Amino acid sequence: MRTTKFGAVALMLVCATPAFAEAPAKEKEVWVSIGTDALETARSSFKTQGQELGTVAREKDGVAVLRVRESQLEKLSKVMHDKLNRCAGFITHDTEEQALATVESSVAAQPVASLISYTIDNATATNSLMSAVTESNIRSTITTLSTSWTSRRYNLQSGIDAATWLKNRWTTLASGRSDISVANFTHPTTTSPQPSVILTIQGTSLPNEVVVLGAHLDSINGSGSSSSAPGADDDASGVAALTEVIRVAVAKGYKPARTVKFMAYAAEEIGLRGSGAIAANYKSTGVNVVGVLQLDMINYRGSSYDIVLVTDYTNAAQNTFLRNLITRYLPGVTTTNTTCGYGCSDHASWHNRGYAASIPFEALLGQDNPYIHTANDTLTQTAGSAQNSVKFVKLAAAYVAELAKGTTSVALQAEDAESSR
Secondary structure (H helix, E strand, C coil): CCCCCCCHHHHHHHHHCCCCCCCCCCCCEEEEEEEHHHHHHHHHHHHHCCCCCCCEEEEECCEEEEEEECCHHHHHHHHHHHHHCCCCCEEEECCHHHHHHHHHCCCCCCCCCCCCCCCCCCHHHHHHHHHCCCHHHHHHHHHHHHHCCCECCCCCHHHHHHHHHHHHHHHHHCCCCCCEEEEEECCCCCCCCCCEEEEEECCCCEEEEEEEEEEECCCCCCCCCCCCECCHHHHHHHHHHHHHHHHHHHHCCCECCEEEEEEEECCCCCCCHHHHHHHHHHHHCCCEEEEEEECCCCCCCCCCCCEEEECCCCCHHHHHHHHHHHHHHCCCCCEEEECCCCCCCCHHHHHCCCCCEECEECCCCCCCCCCCCCCCCCHHHHCCCCHHHHHHHHHHHHHHHHHCCCECHHHHHHHHHHHCC
């Protein structure tokens, strides 16, 4: 309870001190859910700097819930990255109720059921989209996002400005298509002043079935909010991939049977806040999301494998679908599996609410880009090239064409030519 100079406590303070000074406002506290396998590492790291993490309020199926000060989120993110190679590695909740509900409904131990029948039979549209993917366009978007602002941090004006730029860019790409819309998903300022950005291509025959492709827009430097955070790989590369798939979809006149949504999430780095809010909203309103693909860090080749699929907190059937897409459309591209732990990227927000989610990644865990969350996460680390991203963008294009189905104008022309013979 706050006191005033008319209260008894305040009068005692006035008598005891030469001048009255109002007590500082209590720092905001939030709740986080975190993998129990990471809890002791996090606690130890905080203790070395004279800080304590909150007491665990609930623990179930390898997930713990605890309360922390909001200022500790950035340090927790740094610990998860530096010690456990995770980004972010925890999920932030505004209330204890939300955090406890997440633990109670955790599906980490039980694979999410397939929500759709996976077929690969849309080669004409898939090849049409894949053939139009270019490295230079991907590189251009990465360059803009990583050099136009010192940081895309969720609670800085520069992060908000980056979201405005992206919304305008996607709107320009979609001009002339009445079936495509672009909008901000505005979060409460307590969640994220930076909005998430969503582009929607309305489905033609199955509009109520939704396919989601996501990446996170924000960036972070573990050294502090005033430090440079270009985030070229983490995760301008993923946002650039979405942008390129949008570009080729429009260029090829692609019209999906199912509705496709491209999402650039806010505030991933401090606990998956943007994607968590959207996934919770979609769940509560009954949006039928049949598949989610997350693209987070795809431009640095740290392993001998081309594409590494994360197998925990993802959907096994959809992961198999991705492997089959690689075999069918990306011959010669090598794959393997890795595990990433609890809440390591935005796919977890969807998985924890029962949606089928997958994340193809740039390397085995621990062999990924060592420069993320620093001022050195720039295109310089990949020799100024976005070439490693190309195979991920092509996979994303194949995922869209084979999961959302539909046709391109090129496909329609080919069918018309065939029927006229």
